Amino acid sequence: MAGAVRGLSARLRDVSGLLAGRFGRPEICAHETDPVRNLVLTILSQNTTDANRDRAYERLAKRFPTLPALAAARPSELEEAIRVGGLAKAKAKAILGALARISEERGGYSLDFLRGMPLPEAREYLTSFPGVGVKTANILLLFSFGMPAFPVDTHVLRVTKRLGLVPGTFTLAKAALSLEPHVGSGGHGPLHLNLIRLGREVCRPHDPRCAGCPLLTVCPEGKRRMKAHATGGSGGVAAGGGRSEVKRSRAGSPHGEPRTESPSEAAQPKGKGCIA
Numbered sequence: 001m002a003g004a005v006r007g008l009s010a011r012l013r014d015v016s017g018l019l020a021g022r023f024g025r026p027e028i029c030a031h032e033t034d035p036v037r038n039l040v041l042t043i044l045s046q047n048t049t050d051a052n053r054d055r056a057y058e059r060l061a062k063r064f065p066t067l068p069a070l071a072a073a074r075p076s077e078l079e080e081a082i083r084v085g086g087l088a089k090a091k092a093k094a095i096l097g098a099l100a101r102i103s104e105e106r107g108g109y110s111l112d113f114l115r116g117m118p119l120p121e122a123r124e125y126l127t128s129f130p131g132v133g134v135k136t137a138n139i140l141l142l143f144s145f146g147m148p149a150f151p152v153d154t155h156v157l158r159v160t161k162r163l164g165l166v167p168g169t170f171t172l173a174k175a176a177l178s179l180e181p182h183v184g185s186g187g188h189g190p191l192h193l194n195l196i197r198l199g200r201e202v203c204r205p206h207d208p209r210c211a212g213c214p215l216l217t218v219c220p221e222g223k224r225r226m227k228a229h230a231t232g233g234s235g236g237v238a239a240g241g242g243r244s245e246v247k248r249s250r251a252g253s254p255h256g257e258p259r260t261e262s263p264s265e266a267a268q269p270k271g272k273g274c275i276a
Helices: 002-023 035-044 050-063 067-071 075-085 088-106 112-116 119-126 134-145 154-162 172-182 188-201 220-231 243-251
Strands: none
Touching (some): 002 172, 002 188, 035 088, 067 088, 075 088, 112 119, 112 134, 119 134, 134 172, 154 220
């Protein structure tokens, strides 16, 4: 068992280093992002594009410039403000429910008390909110508090499955909890961001660009595809990720949390009309 753990940690170090060699080491503004703003923005990011998420957040911030004003909004008002982001009814319910509970329990709109909690306890608290799963909780804990949480979205899940780092049956939540302890100190944010970039630009669902992938030397799936392509067989470089994989990515994750298009970018609302 110890050998298997060391093997996963070593492979993640290799992956992180190769990605940094291609994309650099992304900077994250973890300690500058307000947790409650982060939570609102991340809920808005679910099942939509970055552009529509940003438009929804800007309209929300313009209509409700403070958190108390947002918390006092009627559901129909909030739904109208964020409609461009899709799933307005569900998202409005999640946002208003979260704000009401935070205010009732904490006497204000702050999640700063989570800073003093161990990571598992802080995550358990956040996932007790309806509509907030492990992915959303990890985004907030990583980017707002600088905790060593590892968010896994559909891009990260697809890449890590192809790399053989997690079983093909794993969900977003299972993959996150499995990989998180084995990411090097200080590496959770950069690895998360670079895996998303790789998944968008190279390791795409339908036509992965294996020949130009920086992880080809450590990717069993990539090697298989390259071999099949060279011999003229099926499953070559431009082959898709498989119907079951695409179907799972569209179905969303467990814990009542819809799929998020870009969790890491959603967690950094600078310049997007932040709520005061």
